[in-house]
Each structure stands twice: as structure tokens, then as C-alpha cells.
Amino acid sequence: MNAQFKRGIVELCVLSELVIEDLYGYKVINNISEHLDVNENTIYPILRRLTKEGYFTTYLVESDLGAPRKYYKMTENGFKHFLELRDSWDQFIGGVYEILNKGGKKNEQIFKRFGKRIEKT
Amino acid sequence: MxxxxxxxxxxxxxxxxxxxxxxxxxxxxxxxxxxxxxxxxxxxxxxxxxxxxxxxxxxxxxxxxxxxxxxDFNLGDVDSLAKFDTNDFNFVKAFNLVSDGLEFNFSLVNDDLIFSDYDGEGIKIYEKGIKDLDDYEFTLNDNQFTLKRKSTKKVFKVITFSSNSGKFLVLVPKGLKSKSFNFHTVSGDVVINQLVVNDFRLKSTNGDIELSNIDLGEAKFSLVNGDVDIQGMKATSFDVSLVNGDIEIEKAQVKGNMQFNSVSGDVELEEVECDTASFKTVSGDVKGKNFYVNEISLKSVSGDVDIDNDDKSREIIVKSKKTLSGDVKINK
Structure with missing residues (x-):
């Protein structure tokens, strides 16, 4: 997938994770990589940039197990940014699906209807 | 690992x-x-x-x-013009929670202001030689920062009966991006180092202005007598009108137009780049060294424009020239 495009989507996911609750860095990465094939080296720079842009603040929480953990907390600006981004994502992806679904919703269905008109090479 | x-x-x-x-x-x-x-x-x-x-x-x-x-500046940071030691000042007040998008409003009479960034959180205000702090208002509400001298009655008292003036030092966190900066003074000087703002307005009758490492967005200066010294500036537009003072700008990039209105003050520009520039003067001269501009216009009585650039291949178009005895010289 195009790197720029992927970054935009991951940014939306990072924001979305932090809308729900304050999280420490590794947790954000874990939550996202459970569903998407992205790793730390994509997520961390985004987390850092969004913090620099004032969308998150950070605070430290002592941990029983070791060093204190840095938690990220969404700011009001971050929330606004999330709502905007999510809105444009919904619009975009909605449009994409309207186009894709013109031919049918499932691959088999599309094959049945249009398979014959594809030129064999 | x-x-x-x-x-x-x-x-x-x-x-x-x-x-x-x-x-x-x-x-x-x-x-x-x-x-x-x-x-x-x-x-x-x-x-x-x-x-x-x-x-x-x-x-x-x-x-x-x-x-x-x-x-930041592609030009590279220049030395700060704001020189101070917080130990010389008395702490007045701090606002701990600040975020980008602040609106700064300063309204002073004869006190000086130093405005700078620092490694820390929040805004800090210090003073030196201020007679009565109760005469001033320091507030931060709804992203509006205000530092002002309170009532006009007292203002007159101060002007007529006291020649003493103090100094305020305002420190803001590094990298803070603000919405607007409004500065109004009668005779106080102002020194600003590191300011990023979308809209900048400065009004002064007598004070001198020294600015370094600033990104001003739309900048507007209206001055009567003070001198202006700018080092390291980015702006989208720059507009200055003054009667008597001189302007010196070193290292600046302005996206749009630079407008200078002066009566007798001179303008000196070094390593300045902008799209268009217009000068209206009576007797003030304009001197540019590595002043890269696409188009200039001059309206003067006797003021000259003299530009000398290292890269002589970059053409400068003289859009209009209305002058009685002044002259425009480019790379000559």
C-alpha cells in the first residue's frame, strides 16, 4: 500500500484508540497491530508527531513491574482533529464502496456477472 | 534488543x-x-x-x-537580540497551561518589554523597576493573554509626573505557535526573540523595536519615531509605516508584498527576499544588498532606491517610479 496513504489511515487509528482511553506507547502499538499489518516503526513516529502538534499530552505513571510508563492523553484539539479526519475518511471510504459495489458485493457475484466480458490474454 | x-x-x-x-x-x-x-x-x-x-x-x-x-528559518537562526538574565528580574506571575493559538495583547505606556522563548512550560512574567504592579493587568482567559496598564487616568499621571520606566520580561515555551500578537505602546522599547504567529500588529510612538527569529504571518507596524531592527524574519506580508525612524532588516523571507511608508527614515535591507516591494518616502533612501525581489515600485520626492545584488541574473522589474529627484539604481 502507498506509504503516504497508510500513514493517514494509521494516524486515524492512533487517534481513535486514544479517544477511548489514555494509553501507553506499547499498548497503542499492540492494539493497532492486532488488526492491521503495521509495526512500531510506522506507529511510533505518528504518535510522536501528533503529540508535538498538540493533539496529545503525556504523563508518567509508575509501574510495579519496572520503569514508569508514558501515557498519552488526547487534548481537545486532538479530539477535533480526530472528528474531522474520521469524517473525511467516512466520506472517502463510503464513496469508494459505492464505486466498488456497482458490480456486486462479492467476488463470486462479480465474476458471474462480468467474468465473460474480460478479455483473455 | x-x-x-x-x-x-x-x-x-x-x-x-x-x-x-x-x-x-x-x-x-x-x-x-x-x-x-x-x-x-x-x-x-x-x-x-x-x-x-x-x-x-x-x-x-x-x-x-x-x-x-x-x-523554523531556512535562513538559519540568527543571534537573539533579546539579552537578559532572569536573575535580574522579579517574578510576577505564571500561567501554566498554554496551548497553541494564543492571542497576545500588550498595551503599555512607557515600560519596555522583552519577549522571548525558553525551555519550559507555560508563560512566565517578570518585571524590573515597575513602580506599582497594581497598575497592570495580567490575564489569560480563553486563549487571550493580556498585559496592560490599567486606567487612562493613571497613564497621564505616569507620563507627566514620572519619567521612571520599568521593564517586563515575558517568556513563552519554545515552539509555541500563536494566533495573534498585538502590541501597543507609547514610548517603551520592545525586544522580541522567537515568535511564531499568524497575525502581528505593532503600534508605537517613540519606542525602538528589535526583533529576531520571528515568523509573523501578516505583519503590520505603525510607528512614529522609533527605529526598527529585524534579524531573521519570515512573514507572508510586511507593512510598515513610520515618520522618522530608520528600518534595518537583515535576513528575511516575505512571501508576498513588503510595503514601506516613511517620511524621512531610511530603509536598509540585507539578504531579504520577497515577491513585490513598494516604497513611499519623502526623503528617506532605500538601500538593498542582496535584496531579491521580483517587482518594485517607488514613490518619493527625493528618496533613492539603490539595490546591489551578488546574483545579478535575477531580474528586478521596476513597476512604477514616481519621484521628483530620486533615482532607482539596480546592480549599477
């Missing part, structure tokens, strides 16, 4: 990320790796999850680059 951290450090250094940031990024990674270990991930699983440190470094570098063009 120490190898990951070492490689990451090496890559960050290679990309010339600043040492303070490197330290922070490494600490973050150490913490995240530790967290992963505590959840029982093996070293192999961790490497898979964390990927290539080179990528972290490049992404952070790319981000810092795009950010830099937004706020």
Missing part, C-alpha cells in the same frame, strides 16, 4: 535529529520494549513488532523536516 536501541541511536544521529529529541525517542523505545517483554514476547517477536529502526529514524526525520519549513 539492545541492538535495536543502538541501531536506532545511530540512525537518529545520522539524520541529525537534535540530541534532546534523540534522548527522548530512545527512552520511549526502551520503555516500549520493556513493556513488550513484560507481556511475554520473545526477542524475535519483538523485532518483528518493532521492525527496522532505520524506518523510525527516517519517518521522524521526514516529520521534523516538514515541521521545520513551517516554523
Amino acid at each position: 539492545n541492538k535495536f536501541l543502538k541501531d536506532l541511536e545511530k540512525e537518529l544521529k545520522k539524520h541529525k535529529i537534535n540530541p534532546k529529541e534523540i534522548e527522548e525517542i530512545l527512552a520511549d523505545h526502551k520503555e516500549m520494549i520493556e513493556a513488550a517483554k513484560q507481556e511475554g514476547l520473545s526477542d524475535d517477536e519483538i523485532s518483528l513488532k518493532f521492525g527496522d529502526p532505520l524506518k523510525v529514524a527516517t519517518e521522524i526525520y521526514e516529520d521534523s523536516k516538514t515541521k521545520d519549513t513551517e516554523i
Whole structure:
């Protein structure tokens, strides 16, 4: 997938994770990589940039197990940014699906209807 | 996993990320790796999850680059014109919670102001030689920062009965991006170092103005007598009108137009780049050394424009010239 495009989507996911609750860095990465094939080296720079842009603040929480953990907390600006981004994502992806679904919703269905008109090479 | 951290450090250094940031990024990674270990991930699983440190470094570098063009100067920072030692000042007040988008409003009479950034959180106000702090208002409400002298009655008293004037020092966190900066004074001087703002307005009758490392957006100055000294400026437009004072600008990039209205003050520009410039003067002269502008216009009685650039191939169009005895000389 195009790197720029992927970054935009991951940014939306990072924001979305932090809308729900304050999280420490590794947790954000874990939550996202459970569903998407992205790793730390994509997520961390985004987390850092969004913090620099004032969308998150950070605070430290002592941990029983070791060093204190840095938690990220969404700011009001971050929330606004999330709502905007999510809105444009919904619009975009909605449009994409309207186009894709013109031919049918499932691959088999599309094959049945249009398979014959594809030129064999 | 120490190898990951070492490689990451090496890559960050290679990309010339600043040492303070490197330290922070490494600490973050150490913490995240530790967290992963505590959840029982093996070293192999961790490497898979964390990927290539080179990528972290490049992404952070790319981000810092795009950010830099937004706020920092391609021109490189110049020496600060604000010279102060907080030990010489008395602490007045601090506002701890500040975010970008602030609106600064200063309204002073004869006190000087030093405005600068510092490594810290929040806005800090200091004073030196201010007679009665009760005469002033310091507030931060709804992103509106105000520092002003209170009532006009007292203002008159101060002007007529007291020639003493004090100094305020206002420190804001590094990298703060503000919405507007409004400064109004009668005879106080102002020194500003490091300011990023969308809209800048300065009005003064007598004070001198010294600005360094500033990104002003739309900038408007209206002055009567004071001199202006600017070093290291970015702006989208720049408009100054003054009667008597001189203007010196060194290292500046203005996206749009630079407008100078002066009666007898001279304008000196060095390493300045802008799209268009117009000068209206009576007797003030304009001198440009490496002043790269696409189009200039001059309206003067006796004022001259003299531009001398190293790169003589960059053409400067004289759009209009209305002058009685003044002259426009470009690369001659």
C-alpha cells in the first residue's frame, strides 16, 4: 500500500484508540497491530508527531513491574482533529464502496456477472 | 534488543535529529520494549513488532523536516537580540497551561518589554523597576493573554509626573505557535526573540523595536519615531509605516508584498527576499544588498532606491517610479 496513504489511515487509528482511553506507547502499538499489518516503526513516529502538534499530552505513571510508563492523553484539539479526519475518511471510504459495489458485493457475484466480458490474454 | 536501541541511536544521529529529541525517542523505545517483554514476547517477536529502526529514524526525520519549513528559518537562526538574565528580574506571575493559538495583547505606556522563548512550560512574567504592579493587568482567559496598564487616568499621571520606566520580561515555551500578537505602546522599547504567529500588529510612538527569529504571518507596524531592527524574519506580508525612524532588516523571507511608508527614515535591507516591494518616502533612501525581489515600485520626492545584488541574473522589474529627484539604481 502507498506509504503516504497508510500513514493517514494509521494516524486515524492512533487517534481513535486514544479517544477511548489514555494509553501507553506499547499498548497503542499492540492494539493497532492486532488488526492491521503495521509495526512500531510506522506507529511510533505518528504518535510522536501528533503529540508535538498538540493533539496529545503525556504523563508518567509508575509501574510495579519496572520503569514508569508514558501515557498519552488526547487534548481537545486532538479530539477535533480526530472528528474531522474520521469524517473525511467516512466520506472517502463510503464513496469508494459505492464505486466498488456497482458490480456486486462479492467476488463470486462479480465474476458471474462480468467474468465473460474480460478479455483473455 | 539492545541492538535495536543502538541501531536506532545511530540512525537518529545520522539524520541529525537534535540530541534532546534523540534522548527522548530512545527512552520511549526502551520503555516500549520493556513493556513488550513484560507481556511475554520473545526477542524475535519483538523485532518483528518493532521492525527496522532505520524506518523510525527516517519517518521522524521526514516529520521534523516538514515541521521545520513551517516554523523554523531556512535562513538559519540568527543571534537573539533579546539579552537578559532572569536573575535580574522579579517574578510576577505564571500561567501554566498554554496551548497553541494564543492571542497576545500588550498595551503599555512607557515600560519596555522583552519577549522571548525558553525551555519550559507555560508563560512566565517578570518585571524590573515597575513602580506599582497594581497598575497592570495580567490575564489569560480563553486563549487571550493580556498585559496592560490599567486606567487612562493613571497613564497621564505616569507620563507627566514620572519619567521612571520599568521593564517586563515575558517568556513563552519554545515552539509555541500563536494566533495573534498585538502590541501597543507609547514610548517603551520592545525586544522580541522567537515568535511564531499568524497575525502581528505593532503600534508605537517613540519606542525602538528589535526583533529576531520571528515568523509573523501578516505583519503590520505603525510607528512614529522609533527605529526598527529585524534579524531573521519570515512573514507572508510586511507593512510598515513610520515618520522618522530608520528600518534595518537583515535576513528575511516575505512571501508576498513588503510595503514601506516613511517620511524621512531610511530603509536598509540585507539578504531579504520577497515577491513585490513598494516604497513611499519623502526623503528617506532605500538601500538593498542582496535584496531579491521580483517587482518594485517607488514613490518619493527625493528618496533613492539603490539595490546591489551578488546574483545579478535575477531580474528586478521596476513597476512604477514616481519621484521628483530620486533615482532607482539596480546592480549599477
